[in-house]
Each structure stands twice: as C-alpha cells, then as structure tokens.
Amino acid sequence: xxxxxxxxxxxxxxxxxxxxxxxxxxxxxxxxxxxxxxxxxxxxxxxxxxxxxxxxxxxxxxxxxxxxxxxxxxxxxxxxxxxxxxxxxxxxxxxxxxxxxxxxxxxxxxxxxxxxxxxxxxxxxxxxxxxxxxxxxxxxxxxxxxxxxxxxxxxxxxxxxxxxxxxxxxxxxxxxxxxxxxxxxxxxxxxxxxxxxxxxxxxxxxxxxxxxxxxxxxxxxxxxxxxxxxxxxxxxxxxxxxxxxxxxxxxxxxxxxxxxxxxxxxxxxxxxxxxxxxxxxx
Amino acid sequence: xxxxxxxxxxxxxxxxxxxxxxxxxxxxxxxxxxxxxxxxxxxxxxxxxxxxxxxxxxxxxxxxxxxxxxxxxxxxxxxxxxxxxxxxxxxxxxxxxxxxxxxxxxxxxxxxxxxxxxxxxxxxxxxxxxxxxxxxxxxxxxxxxxxxxxxxxxxxxxxxxxxxxxxxxxxxxxxxxxxxxxxxxxxxxxxxxxxxxxxxxxxxxxxxxxxxxxxxxxxxxxxxxxxxxxxxxxxxxxxxxxxxxxxxxxxxxxxxxxxxxxxxxxxxxxxxxxxxxxxxxx
Numbered sequence: 217x218x219x220x221x222x223x224x225x226x227x228x229x230x231x232x233x234x235x236x237x238x239x240x241x242x243x244x245x246x247x248x249x250x251x252x253x254x255x256x257x258x259x260x261x262x263x264x265x266x267x268x269x270x271x272x273x274x275x276x277x278x279x280x281x282x283x284x285x286x287x288x289x290x291x292x293x294x295x296x297x298x299x300x301x302x303x304x305x306x307x308x309x310x311x312x313x314x315x316x317x318x319x320x321x322x323x324x325x326x327x328x329x330x331x332x333x334x335x336x337x338x339x340x341x342x343x344x345x346x347x348x349x350x351x352x353x354x355x356x357x358x359x360x361x362x363x364x365x366x367x368x369x370x371x372x373x374x375x376x377x378x379x380x381x382x383x384x385x386x387x388x389x390x391x392x393x394x395x396x397x398x399x400x401x402x403x404x405x406x407x408x409x410x411x412x413x414x415x416x417x418x419x420x421x422x423x424x425x426x427x428x429x430x431x432x433x434x435x436x437x438x439x440x441x442x443x444x445x446x447x448x449x450x451x452x453x454x455x456x457x458x459x460x461x462x463x464x465x466x467x468x469x470x471x472x473x474x475x476x477x478x479x480x481x482x483x484x485x486x487x488x489x490x491x492x493x494x495x496x497x498x
Numbered sequence: 499x500x501x502x503x504x505x506x507x508x509x510x511x512x513x514x515x516x517x518x519x520x521x522x523x524x525x526x527x528x529x530x531x532x533x534x535x536x537x538x539x540x541x542x543x544x545x546x547x548x549x550x551x552x553x554x555x556x557x558x559x560x561x562x563x564x565x566x567x568x569x570x571x572x573x574x575x576x577x578x579x580x581x582x583x584x585x586x587x588x589x590x591x592x593x594x595x596x597x598x599x600x601x602x603x604x605x606x607x608x609x610x611x612x613x614x615x616x617x618x619x620x621x622x623x624x625x626x627x628x629x630x631x632x633x634x635x636x637x638x639x640x641x642x643x644x645x646x647x648x649x650x651x652x653x654x655x656x657x658x659x660x661x662x663x664x665x666x667x668x669x670x671x672x673x674x675x676x677x678x679x680x681x682x683x684x685x686x687x688x689x690x691x692x693x694x695x696x697x698x699x700x701x702x703x704x705x706x707x708x709x710x711x712x713x714x715x716x717x718x719x720x721x722x723x724x725x726x727x728x729x730x731x732x733x734x735x736x737x738x739x740x741x742x743x744x745x746x747x748x749x750x751x752x753x754x755x756x757x758x759x760x761x762x763x764x765x766x767x768x769x770x771x772x773x774x775x776x777x778x779x780x
Contacts, residue, residue, distance in 0.1 A: 222727045238529055246523045247516075247723050441529050445504045 225249040226259040226271025239427025269409040276325040279485035285404040286496040292464035296397035299387030302327045303369040306361035316360030321350030331363040396471035507531040508541040508553025521709025551691040558607040561767035567686040568778040574746035578679035581669030584609045585651040588643035598642030603632035606647045613645040678753035
C-alpha cells in the first residue's frame with residue numbers, strides 16, 4: 217500500500233501564467249500534481265498557511281515569509297526590460313507628480329510596491345496613494361496617475377495613448393534604475409515539505425523545467441489558443457508572452473536581491489538573510 | 499474585442515475519471531476550458547445550479563433535471579458487465595438477506611439506487627437501508643450487507659474474501675438482470691448554454707472524443723502514472739480502467755433507458771420523455 221499523496225501545487229489563473237499551464241499540460245506534468253488554480257493573492261495565502269506545498273508567490277510575500285520557504289530554481293515571472301502589463305498611467309510627466317494623488321488599481325503586492333519605490337526614490341516624489349477600481353478613465357478623474365497591472369495594464373498600453381495619457385512600463389523603469397531584471401513572482405516550496413519529500417519536490421521542479429522549455433518553444437501556439445478566449449489578438453498575446461521572463465538564473469537572482477534590499481530599506485519587508493534567497497537544492 | 503469566455507467544465511476528481519483527465523491533458527483540450535475538479539455530488543449540484551456549463555452528472559440526477567440538460571453523445575462512465583468498484587459486500591448469500599439491514603457507505607446516487615432496486619426487485623427482498631461510513635469491517639458489524647463504491651469497493655474486491663465475505667459486483671448484476679450495460683454517469687450541457695453557444699459545446703465534445711480515444715490507447719501508461727500516488731498497483735489499476743466503459747452508444751443508451759424506466763417505476767425519478775434522453779445535436 218502506497219500512502220504518498222500528490223503534491224498540492226498552485227497555479228496563477230491569469231494570462232501571464234498561461235504559457236506555464238500549457239507546458240504543464242502538454243508535457244504531461246499535470247497528472248502528477250493536485251493543481252489549484254487561483255488568483256495570486258489566494259495562492260500567496262494558501263502557501264503561507266500550508267494549504268499548498270508548492271506555489272507561485274509574490275516576491276514581496278516571499279520576502280515576508282522566507283524562513284518557511286525555499287525557492288525553486290529556474291522558474292519565476294519577471295521581465296528584463298518592458299513587461300507591458302505593470303504600468304503607471306499619467307497625463308503630466310512623472311517628474312511633475314510631486315504632491316499628486318496616485319490610484320492603485322491592483323492588489324498585486326510586488327507591482328504596487330515597485331511603483332511606490334520608483335516614485336519615491338527614483339523620482340524623489342512625495343505622493344498620496346489610494347486604492348481604486350482598475351478602470352483607467354475613472355482612476356484618472358480622481359488621481360494624477362494610476363498603477364494598473366495585468367489585463368487592464370496591457371489594454372492601457374494600447375488605448376491610453378489615444379486619450380492623451382502616457383503609459384510608463386514599470387519593468388523598463390526598474391531595468392533603468394537597477395540595471396537588472398525585475399522578478400514579480402517566484403515559485404516556492406514549504407521548507408518542511410521539501411525536507412520530508414525531497415524526491416517529490418525534485419519531480420515537480422523537473423516537470424516545471426520541462427514545461428517551461430516546451431511552452432517557450434510553442435509560444436505562438438499558446439497565443440493562438442488564448443486569443444480565442446481573451447480580449448487580445450494572437451500577435452498582442454505573443455508579444456506579451458515574449459516580454460515575460462519565466463527564468464530565475466543568476467541575473468534574475470541579482471535583480472531579486474536588489475529589490476529585496478530596497479524594499480527592506482523602505483521598511484516593507486524583513487531583510488533577506490546573507491546569502492539569500494535560499495534555494496531548494498536539487 | 500472578444501467577449502467569449504471559456505466554457506466552465508466539471509471533472510470528477512476520483513480515480514475512475516483519471517483516464518479522461520489524462521486524455522484532456524495529453525490532447526491539449528484543457529487549455530480551452532475552465533476546469534473545476536470536484537466530487538460527483540459537488541459537480542451534480544454545480545451543473546444543476548448553472549455554475550458549470552458542462553459536467554459529468556450522476557444518471558439519477560440527470561433524470562431528475564432532464565428538462566434543463568442535454569447529454570453529450572459518446573461519453574459516459576459505466577460498465578458492460580463487472581465494474582469492480584460498485585459492490586455489495588455480504589456474508590450470507592444475497593437471497594438470504596430478507597429483513598436484513600444494509601449499510602450504504604456512499605453518497606453516490608446512482609450506485610445506491612441500483613443496489614436498492616436489485617435487492618428489492620431482482621431478489622424480491624425487503625431490507626432496511628441506513629447511511630454508514632465507508633469502512634467494510636465496521637459496516638459488517640452493524641449490518642448484514644454493505645454497499646461500497648469507488649476506492650473502498652475496489653479494495654474490498656481484493657480484501658473482503660480473505661475475511662469470509664462475498665463481494666457482489668453491481669455492474670455484473672445489472673448486466674444479468676437487464677442484459678444491458680449500466681451507465682453510472684453521463685456528461686451533460688445546460689440546454690440554455692447549448693442554444694447560445696453550440697460551437698463551443700461542439701468544441702468541447704470534439705475534445706472529449708479526442709481525449710477518450712487517446713486515453714484508451716494509453717491506459718497502461720495512465721495506470722503506471724496513477725500507481726505512483728494511489729493505493730493500488732499498476733496492474734490492478736489497468737484492470738479497473740479496462741472494466742470501465744467510457745462510451746455512450748446505442749447499447750449504453752438502451753441500458754440508460756432501462757434503468758430510467760425501473761427508477762421511475764420505483765418513484766425515484768420522473769419518467770424519461772418519449773424518445774429521451776435528449777442528446778446535444780452535433
């Protein structure tokens with residue numbers, strides 16, 4: 217009798233992670249995991265609460281719970297330059313936003329913190345932030361700028377310029393500021409689970425690596441398929457998927473550490489331990 | 499702009515439907531549906547409530563809600579003879595159970611009704627039924643027979659005989675009684691959804707057909723994979739998967755109609771309309 221259960225693995229149900237889902241499906245990896253598809257915030261909470269064994273987690277939430285978690289090497293959601301889908305929309309130049317009001321149209325923890333740190337530190341601005349529904353025209357009636365993430369941000373990229381608005385890509389901004397890639401989310405395994413079931417975690421990690429290489433070689437097919445259901449055409453989706461950086465190598469880890477340092481200086485997260493982040497050892 | 503959303507499709511998260519999940523994955527069909535994996539009872543309720551567009555549904559529940567639903571042709575979960583996993587466990591011969599107590603160790607609506615009709619009508623027995631935890635030794639301390647379904651039933655097939663118990667396969671019993679296959683669950687689409695989105699339903703139906711032929715040709719691989727996680731070895735699982743009949747052709751429809759007739763005579767479901775069941779027209 218076999219009492220080993222499938223690992224409980226989370227998956228972000230948004231468009232940016234569709235290529236990874238495609239890879240998990242086409243490589244056959246799905247059959248060996250108990251997959252929960254949910255929003256990033258739901259997955260963050262479930263992983264921290266121990267209701268999932270392995271899941272993507274917002275970089276900021278990982279930094280807050282690093283003692284319980286190990287990172288899976290090689291896989292992340294980030295960008296090395298423009299990300300297209302994490303944007304500030306504004307009418308005046310960013311430099312002229314001193315004292316202005318900034319609407320935050322997302323609950324994405326890392327994207328919002330990146331926007332706040334850029335405005336405060338790179339541009340030296342004091343601004344007031346408030347939560348808002350992610351609707352660009354409405355945000356711009358009540359604010360001087362709006363932070364949008366995901367589908368709304370991707371759409372704003374194409375539509376806001378027609379309304380005289382500027383769209384500033386926060387992936388590009390980070391790249392110019394730090395010289396490094398931005399990492400928005402990482403994949404983490406609960407430390408305890410990794411200690412008890414290293415073979416299972418290795419299996420899931422291998423499956424992610426296989427899934428990633430498979431989906432990267434089929435991005436146009438993923439885009440064609442997604443265009444049937446999403447409010448974007450296949451070319452837009454392919455451009456979006458190609459802007460994303462799903463890898464977590466040395467440069468991405470340097471970017472992660474740079475973000476962690478700034479976030480800790482801002483008092484938003486505990487400092488990363490020396491030598492961190494701690495990776496699952498394959 | 500495209501406002502068509504992916505169809506909301508249910509999937510039974512139990513072992514008997516693993517081959518279909520395998521097929522949906524390996525054929526790539528998963529990317530075009532919003533899949534909810536849940537127990538049969540949860541899926542029954544969600545489909546009837548309109549929270550899913552297409553889902554497997556227990557035959558009994560389909561018969562109770564046939565006016566809102568159309569069946570997808572070609573796909574079902576049943577057996578044409580032994581099913582291995584829907585069983586009555588008993589010590590005395592079935593014929594000697596008159597006046598006895600029968601523990602129902604499952605919430606499966608069709609399997610339980612089949613057991614009740616067989617005992618009452620095929621064997622002419624008056625027995626008392628009561629709900630119980632699906633634990634064979636405990637059931638047999640409180641009852642003269644126990645109805646078990648799923649993993650518990652499959653395990654009982656191998657273990658109960660060692661304890662001097664007889665395991666009677668209800669798929670075989672139905673076959674002998676009616677001369678026809680038994681259909682435990684069907685796939686149904688909500689009538690309204692099929693009228694509004696016939697092309698999408700056709701797409702899902704095509705995907706199921708592709709998935710079924712793919713998984714039937716790879717049943718040994720499905721069994722090998724499942725044996726890593728389930729309390730059965732690959733040979734047992736392969737035998738189980740081969741006992742199942744995932745098709746819904748003319749013979750299966752005749753079996754369905756025969757069951758519906760008996761269930762209506764027993765007052766458990768409304769009669770199937772003449773010419774029923776109504777199929778989604780491809």
